[in-house]
Amino acid sequence: MKPSGRRLRSLLLVVGLSMFALTGCNSAKYMPVLSPQGPVARSEYYLIIWSFALMLVVVLGVFVIYFYMLVKYRARPENKDYVPPEIEGNSRWETIWTLIPVIIVIALAIPTVAVTYKLVKPPKADAATGSTATAGASSNPIVIDVISERWKWVFKYPAQGIETVNYVNIPAGQPVDFELTSDGPMNTFWVPALGGMEFNMPGHDLKLWLEADHAGTYQGRSAQYSGRGFAAMTFDVNAQSPAAFTKWVQTIKQTKPPLTKQADKQLSTPGNVGKMAFSTAEPQ
Amino acid sequence: MHFFMLDEGPLIWTSDVLIILATIGIIAVLSYFKLWKWLWDNWLTTVDHKKIGIMYLIAAILMLFRGGTDGLLLRAQLSWPNMHFLNADHYDQIFTTHGTIMILFMAMPAIIGFFNVAVPLQIGCRDVAFPYLNAISFWLFFAAAMLFNLSFVVGGSPDGGWTSYTPYVENAFDPGPGENYFLVALQITGIGTIATGVNFLVTILRMRAPGMTLMRMPMFTWSVFITSIIIVFAFPVLTVALALLLIDRDFGSHFFTVSAGGMPMQYVNLFWIWGHPEVYIVILPAFGIFSEVFSTFSRKRLFGYSAMVVSMVAIAILSFVVWVHHFFTMGAGPGVNSFFGVSTMAIAIPTGVKVFNWLFTMHKGRLEYTTAMLWAVGFIPNFLIGGLTGVMLAVPPADYQYHNSYFLVSHFHYVLIGGTVFGVFAALYYWWPKMFGVLLNERLGKWHFWLFMIGFNICFFPMYFLGFMGMTRRVYTYPAGYGWGVINLIETFGALLMGIGFLVFAFNILWSARYGERDTTGDPWDARTLEWATTSPAPTYNFARIPEIKGRDAWWLMKKNGESINGPKDIPFEPIHMPNDSGRPIIMSLFFFIAGAGFVFEWWILAIIGLAGVLVTMALRSFEYDDHHYIPVEEIEKTEAAAGRL
Numbered sequence: 001m002k003p004s005g006r007r008l009r010s011l012l013l014v015v016g017l018s019m020f021a022l023t024g025c026n027s028a029k030y031m032p033v034l035s036p037q038g039p040v041a042r043s044e045y046y047l048i049i050w051s052f053a054l055m056l057v058v059v060l061g062v063f064v065i066y067f068y069m070l071v072k073y074r075a076r077p078e079n080k081d082y083v084p085p086e087i088e089g090n091s092r093w094e095t096i097w098t099l100i101p102v103i104i105v106i107a108l109a110i111p112t113v114a115v116t117y118k119l120v121k122p123p124k125a126d127a128a129t130g131s132t133a134t135a136g137a138s139s140n141p142i143v144i145d146v147i148s149e150r151w152k153w154v155f156k157y158p159a160q161g162i163e164t165v166n167y168v169n170i171p172a173g174q175p176v177d178f179e180l181t182s183d184g185p186m187n188t189f190w191v192p193a194l195g196g197m198e199f200n201m202p203g204h205d206l207k208l209w210l211e212a213d214h215a216g217t218y219q220g221r222s223a224q225y226s227g228r229g230f231a232a233m234t235f236d237v238n239a240q241s242p243a244a245f246t247k248w249v250q251t252i253k254q255t256k257p258p259l260t261k262q263a264d265k266q267l268s269t270p271g272n273v274g275k276m277a278f279s280t281a282e283p284q
Numbered sequence: 285m286h287f288f289m290l291d292e293g294p295l296i297w298t299s300d301v302l303i304i305l306a307t308i309g310i311i312a313v314l315s316y317f318k319l320w321k322w323l324w325d326n327w328l329t330t331v332d333h334k335k336i337g338i339m340y341l342i343a344a345i346l347m348l349f350r351g352g353t354d355g356l357l358l359r360a361q362l363s364w365p366n367m368h369f370l371n372a373d374h375y376d377q378i379f380t381t382h383g384t385i386m387i388l389f390m391a392m393p394a395i396i397g398f399f400n401v402a403v404p405l406q407i408g409c410r411d412v413a414f415p416y417l418n419a420i421s422f423w424l425f426f427a428a429a430m431l432f433n434l435s436f437v438v439g440g441s442p443d444g445g446w447t448s449y450t451p452y453v454e455n456a457f458d459p460g461p462g463e464n465y466f467l468v469a470l471q472i473t474g475i476g477t478i479a480t481g482v483n484f485l486v487t488i489l490r491m492r493a494p495g496m497t498l499m500r501m502p503m504f505t506w507s508v509f510i511t512s513i514i515i516v517f518a519f520p521v522l523t524v525a526l527a528l529l530l531i532d533r534d535f536g537s538h539f540f541t542v543s544a545g546g547m548p549m550q551y552v553n554l555f556w557i558w559g560h561p562e563v564y565i566v567i568l569p570a571f572g573i574f575s576e577v578f579s580t581f582s583r584k585r586l587f588g589y590s591a592m593v594v595s596m597v598a599i600a601i602l603s604f605v606v607w608v609h610h611f612f613t614m615g616a617g618p619g620v621n622s623f624f625g626v627s628t629m630a631i632a633i634p635t636g637v638k639v640f641n642w643l644f645t646m647h648k649g650r651l652e653y654t655t656a657m658l659w660a661v662g663f664i665p666n667f668l669i670g671g672l673t674g675v676m677l678a679v680p681p682a683d684y685q686y687h688n689s690y691f692l693v694s695h696f697h698y699v700l701i702g703g704t705v706f707g708v709f710a711a712l713y714y715w716w717p718k719m720f721g722v723l724l725n726e727r728l729g730k731w732h733f734w735l736f737m738i739g740f741n742i743c744f745f746p747m748y749f750l751g752f753m754g755m756t757r758r759v760y761t762y763p764a765g766y767g768w769g770v771i772n773l774i775e776t777f778g779a780l781l782m783g784i785g786f787l788v789f790a791f792n793i794l795w796s797a798r799y800g801e802r803d804t805t806g807d808p809w810d811a812r813t814l815e816w817a818t819t820s821p822a823p824t825y826n827f828a829r830i831p832e833i834k835g836r837d838a839w840w841l842m843k844k845n846g847e848s849i850n851g852p853k854d855i856p857f858e859p860i861h862m863p864n865d866s867g868r869p870i871i872m873s874l875f876f877f878i879a880g881a882g883f884v885f886e887w888w889i890l891a892i893i894g895l896a897g898v899l900v901t902m903a904l905r906s907f908e909y910d911d912h913h914y915i916p917v918e919e920i921e922k923t924e925a926a927a928g929r930l
């Protein structure tokens with residue numbers, strides 16, 4: 001048997017290279033998680049990068065020792081009668097490799113806890129945002145109720161009094177308080193470019209803060225399987241300048257039909273539907 | 285007729301035909317060679333732990349085939365945008381059965397199979413503490429596996445995912461028998477697993493050969509000991525969760541229905557209080573296996589034995605306080621999420637200690653790359669990637685982005701395949717001669733390893749990127765334009781390589797049975813622990829005389845000191861007390877199967893017949909007084925003489 005070290009190494013080289021090739025398409029369209037478009041996604045992104053860096057250090061360290069052992073101590077024909085020493089252990093070395101992971105875990109745990117607490121509060125446009133469309137935007141959060149139906153997304157705008165289905169418009173540069181619930185099985189509300197997900201559960205209202213830096217359209221979907229129509233349960237998030245958003249609300253109010261009881265009932269029957277909008281949020 | 289799902293299309297028809305052909309084939313072969321009596325006397329009624337272990341492993345390999353076929357079907361459907369190979373319903377059923385089978389009906393029987401094959405031999409005893417119960421455990425698992433597999437062609441498979449989250453799986457959203465199959469089959473196999481946990485706990489505590497203190501036990505036995513403790517604490521929680529949900533579905537209660545004041549979250553909590561430790565139930569024994577393999581093929585004793593033990597205990601304790609990491613996104617406060625995030629990261633510490641101890645077991649050794657060793661060596665980088673992405677997942681804010689995405693799918697396949705499946709393959713190549721007296725072919729074994737290992741990485745590594753690209757698990761199809769198509773196609777190719785690797789393994793089994801090198805020594809690897817001190821395969825009584833243990837790596841010590849496993853020559857043998865075989869465990873499990881079918885289809889008469897049968901078989905057992913026999917001294921002498929140990 002030839003030493004497996006060389007083969008393993010070339011394999012890892014291939015894997016590593018394809019990794020770099022893939023990160024080439026690191027754009028908001030193809031890698032939304034790695035190209036954050038808002039403060040929430042950004043703080044999550046930094047944690048992802050930090051944890052990845054720490055893990056990379058571990059991987060490299062272990063791999064060096066690993067390949068050294070595999071190659072150096074393989075049984076060669078010339079050392080046929082070599083008798084390996086009977087070593088019990090080594091408390092100094094064992095202490096070292098207990099302490100190293102302890103340090104790494106601490107280095108990861110501190111920012112983790114800080115960000116976990118930060119994300120339950122409305123996002124603040126932080127220094128890392130750079131200059132965005134925030135100028136002129138009020139920092140007053142806007143509230144949008146999100147109801148997952150089988151298998152569609154219903155968005156109610158309580159202050160504006162309108163309702164949309166399978167797409168949601170939000171003002172850019174302004175924190176959005178999504179109030180999530182479900183009329184049926186559980187789903188999760190996920191807009192990777194703007195931030196991580198949260199569950200839609202029947203009988204509960206969970207809060208998810210998201211914010212977009214600037215105008216743009218972002219893909220959203222459910223990540224929690226909920227049955228036959230789940231795969232097509234996607235929606236668009238359109239971030240607009242606050243002025244455009246106000247105008248859009250007006251247009252909806254003027255051009256779209258009110259939400260009838262019949263339409264409301266249709267939304268709660270299982271099935272996928274296209275995009276819809278209603279000039280009222282309460283069925284009449 | 286919908287009951288037999290004849291309206292469901294060619295996938296089901298093909299399965300029907302295959303099932304019928306396989307059944308006819310098996311019956312024909314057994315009848316033609318007049319093997320029914322042999323099968324009944326030697327296998328179906330056996331209470332011998334070695335044979336029970338082999339039956340577990342055969343079942344596990346068959347289930348690996350079934351679950352692997354499921355996986356290939358899923359990969360075929362995902363290989364390109366807008367595919368129409370499977371429809372949503374079939375896809376949902378197949379990913380559910382894929383996950384359930386791989387965890388409960390493949391990984392579990394495989395590791396429990398090795399408990400049976402190795403533990404009593406490693407601790408120098410003649411059987412497990414409760415051999416009859418052991419047979420019941422196996423047959424309960426078997427009945428449950430058969431019941432679960434039936435679902436595909438009778439009445440429909442469950443489609444709620446292997447986690448079966450409420451409220452989706454409540455009758456209102458998911459009617460029909462499919463989900464009941466999941467609940468009932470897991471319940472039945474769970475009873476057997478709890479019994480196994482108790483059985484091995486008592487075996488290891490009470491039946492060790494004289495001189496084998498806890499700190500002299502082989503590392504695999506240690507891992508089984510700790511795993512058994514986890515089983516005993518975790519599985520009852522699953523039992524409760526499944527029972528409550530089955531009562532909801534079969535009898536209309538509302539433990540988990542919101543509209544009537546139930547709490548769906550409660551199911552999720554209960555499921556993962558079992559589900560997270562379950563991950564360690566299947567990984568710790570693999571750690572034990574790797575410890576044996578590393579030290580055997582490095583020709584060195586295990587580095588840092590005590591640290592390995594302490595690490596496993598720490599992992600076992602931590603495994604019970606991290607379950608919330610499966611639902612950071614369910615609205616628990618930042619305090620709860622922080623606690624469970626950090627406690628999850630902490631598992632990396634004892635795991636890291638173990639990895640370094642394995643690496644230093646190889647230090648200054650004389651490494652022999654047998655196939656078993658290749659699986660162990662291959663385990664380290666793959667499991668490392670799985671474990672470290674696990675740490676990344678333990679960061680709650682990051683998990684908000686990874687949850688239920690392909691990043692997660694990749695992570696747990698790296699841990700479960702890179703850890704458990706590699707461990708099972710290592711153990712198969714390592715203990716195969718002990719089980720069958722034949723070595724598996726090394727050349728074919730290496731083909732198996734490389735095809736499977738490379739295919740595995742091609743299949744699962746790109747999934748990390750799919751996660752960043754926003755692809756979520758359990759979608760049966762996706763539109764073009766996201767850039768997911770090519771990556772999925774590459775993954776499907778990797779899955780095919782794994783499938784080919786598995787076929788090489790299957791061929792290896794057949795080839796080796798006929799032409800493989802016979803193990804006449806009982807110790808083909810020049811190994812260190814007691815199971816290698818006896819014949820391959822071991823005689824029914826394992827050891828003619830219970831050995832005296834003088835240290836760790838007991839057999840290695842005996843070899844070095846030139847001692848015989850049977851001790852000094854002049855002491856005469858004594859008759860050996862052994863339990864009688866019994867047909868009752870398999871009959872009892874048949875009644876469990878009948879009762880299970882009753883609960884699945886809500887046919888109460890059938891359920892009552894089945895349960896009554898179970899009670900009657902139990903009652904009959906309690907009236908059985910003549911349940912053991914003695915192996916006479918002449919027979920022992922004859923066997924030992926044939927093995928050259930007199």
Ligand SMILES: [Cu+2]
Pocket residue numbers: 559560563606607609610
């Ligand atoms: Cu877990």
